[in-house]
Amino acid sequence: MISPDVWDVISTLPNQIQSEHFIIHFGDRNPPRGRGLGVNGVRDRVLILTYLKALEGLYRAMTAPPWNWPLPLTDESKKTRVYVCDEDPATNYDENNIPCVLLPSRSDEPTSHGELLRAAAEAVHEATHVFTFTHRPHQETSSKPWIWFDEGLAVLMETMVSAGNPDYFRFLQNWIDMPECSLDDPDERYQAGIFLNYLHQRLGPEFIKQVWTQSDLGEGPIEALERFSALRNLTFLSANPTVQDLFGSGYCVDPFFMWDHRSVAMAPDIFFRFGERAISQSFFLASNTKSEVNEDMLDHLSCRYYRFNLASDVSSVKIDMLVEGPCEETKLKAEVAIVDLERQRERIVALKRAQNSPDGTAGLLSENITVSNGIHHLVLVVSNCGKKARGDGEMHDDGKSFHISAVAQ
Amino acid sequence: MYKILIVEDDTLTVSTLKKRIINNIPQVQVDTAQTVLAAHTCLQESVNDPYHAIIIDFKLPYENVGDHDEVDESVCGLAMRLMPNALIIHITAWKDDPHIVRHLEEVHEVQFGNKAIRLWKLDVDDPGTPTVSDKIISTLRAELYGQRVMDQLRSLFNLEGRARFSSSSGNRGRFVRSVRTGHSRTHELGSVTREIAACWPHLNQDVKHQVRMIFSVREIENKVIVSLFRSPQAQRSAASTEHISETSSPDKSFGELRGE
Numbered sequence: 137m138i139s140p141d142v143w144d145v146i147s148t149l150p151n152q153i154q155s156e157h158f159i160i161h162f163g164d165r166n167p168p169r170g171r172g173l174g175v176n177g178v179r180d181r182v183l184i185l186t187y188l189k190a191l192e193g194l195y196r197a198m199t200a201p202p203w204n205w206p207l208p209l210t211d212e213s214k215k216t217r218v219y220v221c222d223e224d225p226a227t228n229y230d231e232n233n234i235p236c237v238l239l240p241s242r243s244d245e246p247t248s249h250g251e252l253l254r255a256a257a258e259a260v261h262e263a264t265h266v267f268t269f270t271h272r273p274h275q276e277t278s279s280k281p282w283i284w285f286d287e288g289l290a291v292l293m294e295t296m297v298s299a300g301n302p303d304y305f306r307f308l309q310n311w312i313d314m315p316e317c318s319l320d321d322p323d324e325r326y327q328a329g330i331f332l333n334y335l336h337q338r339l340g341p342e343f344i345k346q347v348w349t350q351s352d353l354g355e356g357p358i359e360a361l362e363r364f365s366a367l368r369n370l371t372f373l374s375a376n377p378t379v380q381d382l383f384g385s386g387y388c389v390d391p392f393f394m395w396d397h398r399s400v401a402m403a404p405d406i407f408f409r410f411g412e413r414a415i416s417q418s419f420f421l422a423s424n425t426k427s428e429v430n431e432d433m434l435d436h437l438s439c440r441y442y443r444f445n446l447a448s449d450v451s452s453v454k455i456d457m458l459v460e461g462p463c464e465e466t467k468l469k470a471e472v473a474i475v476d477l478e479r480q481r482e483r484i485v486a487l488k489r490a491q492n493s494p495d496g497t498a499g500l501l502s503e504n505i506t507v508s509n510g511i512h513h514l515v516l517v518v519s520n521c522g523k524k525a526r527g528d529g530e531m532h533d534d535g536k537s538f539h540i541s542a543v544a545q
Numbered sequence: 546m547y548k549i550l551i552v553e554d555d556t557l558t559v560s561t562l563k564k565r566i567i568n569n570i571p572q573v574q575v576d577t578a579q580t581v582l583a584a585h586t587c588l589q590e591s592v593n594d595p596y597h598a599i600i601i602d603f604k605l606p607y608e609n610v611g612d613h614d615e616v617d618e619s620v621c622g623l624a625m626r627l628m629p630n631a632l633i634i635h636i637t638a639w640k641d642d643p644h645i646v647r648h649l650e651e652v653h654e655v656q657f658g659n660k661a662i663r664l665w666k667l668d669v670d671d672p673g674t675p676t677v678s679d680k681i682i683s684t685l686r687a688e689l690y691g692q693r694v695m696d697q698l699r700s701l702f703n704l705e706g707r708a709r710f711s712s713s714s715g716n717r718g719r720f721v722r723s724v725r726t727g728h729s730r731t732h733e734l735g736s737v738t739r740e741i742a743a744c745w746p747h748l749n750q751d752v753k754h755q756v757r758m759i760f761s762v763r764e765i766e767n768k769v770i771v772s773l774f775r776s777p778q779a780q781r782s783a784a785s786t787e788h789i790s791e792t793s794s795p796d797k798s799f800g801e802l803r804g805e
Contacts, residue, residue: 138701138702138703138730138734139702139703140698140702140703140758140759142759142773143759143761143773143774143775146774147775211776211777212777213777217774217777219774223730224728224729224730225728225729225730225731226729226730226731226733226734226773227729227731227734228731228734228735228738228772228773228774229772229773229774230761230772230774230775230776230779231761231763231770231772231775231776231779232776233770233772234774234776236773236774238730238773258729261729262729262731265729265731273735274731274732274734274735274738274739275735275738275739275742275770275771276739277739277743279735280736280739283732283735286732287729287732290729325732326728
């Protein structure tokens with residue numbers, strides 16, 4: 137929550153420190169002379185200097201190649217104003233639509249080191265919003281569908297500018313534990329930082345900047361991602377098993393293998409801290425056995441993982457996935473990562489569209505996978521490549537149910 | 546999404562009102578009930594997803610449309626019990642009926658301490674004055690948009706803290722603390738300011754006053770800019786008149802303003 141009297145506090149902050157591109161307004165908790173600001177004052181200048189260093193670091197990163205972001209809007213001082221008091225961090229704007237930043241005067245981090253890491257991350261995060269504000273002001277209705285992308289970009293910049301700072305790990309818990317959560321879920325918008333990081337690794341910062349700054353005002357982020365991917369002869373979303381789309385075949389598969397040094401989503405630090413992403417169900421398959429998942433479900437832009445541990449006598453595994461409606465129309469995609477003894481992906485096999493029920497109410501995706509001696513286990517990745525509806529009368533591609541069975545030989 | 550219930554037995558009135566509400570208020574769901582029993586069912590089935598406003602005719606048939614209608618207070622009573630925050634608008638063609646007059650005075654003003662909006666169907670026939678449905682639309686906009694803005698302000702700002710501290714100490718701004726979550730509030734603020742700007746022309750003065758206590762609101766031609774921060778020029782201007790505004794604008798909490 138924010139204090140309704142935040143402006144009363146801000147307008148009386150007695151001190152200023154300026155850098156090349158920012159002016160920080162703040163007060164001391166224990167000034168050498170005069171009345172202290174209590175919770176709205178800072179303990180000492182170390183916090184303020186940490187903020188300044190991070191803000192300038194972000195400014196340099198955003199305005200230099202390869203980002204080359206347009207300069208932020210400023211008042212006559214040509215600098216962005218930052219106010220430090222006892223509030224959550226936030227970016228808003230003044231009557232002239234000039235963005236300003238609010239940063240906290242204190243921290244609940246138990247150590248000074250943690251406090252400064254948090255401070256650097258929050259400063260970078262909010263300053264990113266100052267840059268993104270120019271093209272998509274927060275108060276505009278057209279900016280609403282872009283909130284998750286904006287937050288994801290701010291988290292990405294935390295990881296880049298404040299390199300080695302693990303503060304963004306605080307956003308990862310649900311990304312690890314709930315892969316079935318939609319990418320654009322407004323309640324989980326910070327975990328989009330991992331997605332933006334993935335885009336950054338695969339397509340570079342120019343792509344992200346292009347999506348943000350060159351998309352049409354009425355366009356949503358998924359539509360823009362689709363359009364700009366197509367310009368690079370890539371497909372952003374496709375449930376077609378013959379298409380290697382960026383979302384289902386890329387973002388849903390790669391980040392499961394954070395320890396894989398060949399993966400663009402390699403993140404040993406995240407893996408070390410959290411382990412692998414949550415697996416919906418694991419099975420042990422011996423020769424001539426069958427395992428089944430009764431029914432599972434996925435909302436748009438999300439995925440689930442299933443692991444098949446294999447006995448040494450298994451030479452092949454046939455995996456079937458039953459979906460609602462004809463398999464040519466399903467938004468669900470299923471791909472199997474075959475993992476070797478060193479826990480590296482040997483190859484990826486997509487379940488093919490096999491057949492539909494006579495009445496067209498169900499479809500079958502299927503593949504028979506040959507397993508060699510060096511294989512440790514299989515990971516089935518089921519992704520929903522559908523979207524959230526944008527127009528009235530359209531339906532979200534949510535609640536897509538499926539049934540998995542696996543037979544080992 | 547706003548939810549509105551119309552309890553009225555006259556089919557033409559129901560359809561006209563429903564159409565006008567849908568055409569004038571975006572994202573609205575309008576349910577209708579033409580008998581007392583149907584209204585009770587609607588209210589009971591919506592307890593977990595209550596109506597924002599309930600428009601009630603006083604004279605209603607009990608079970609079947611076309612039956613003899615009687616002055617009914619049970620729908621209003623049930624609505625106030627199950628959905629105490631809903632706006633109640635009474636419409637009637639019988640403005641002098643003593644039973645109805647007593648209900649408005651005793652039930653709404655004395656027993657519950659709130660004033661239901663009362664509108665008379667006969668106003669429809671009065672040339673040169675706004676129709677009942679015009680009044681209903683403007684009332685609904687002001688109240689519903691105001692409710693939504695206040696809900697958003699409450700979810701983001703510690704208004705209760707302000708009311709408590711300002712009433713006990715009279716020292717606005719010094720002791721009202723926020724409860725920090727550690728997460729960026731950028732887009733919550735964007736959402737609130739977007740909402741306020743969109744609703745601004747329809748908000749009542751109480752809500753506008755509350756908004757101005759937190760935000761700067763600038764109206765330029767047809768555009769409203771609602772911002773948390775003030776420009777350096779505005780700061781200087783405010784500083785020079787600070788003592789005047791402090792004494793001329795009494796610090797009323799939202800609770801006081803709404804008579805809660």
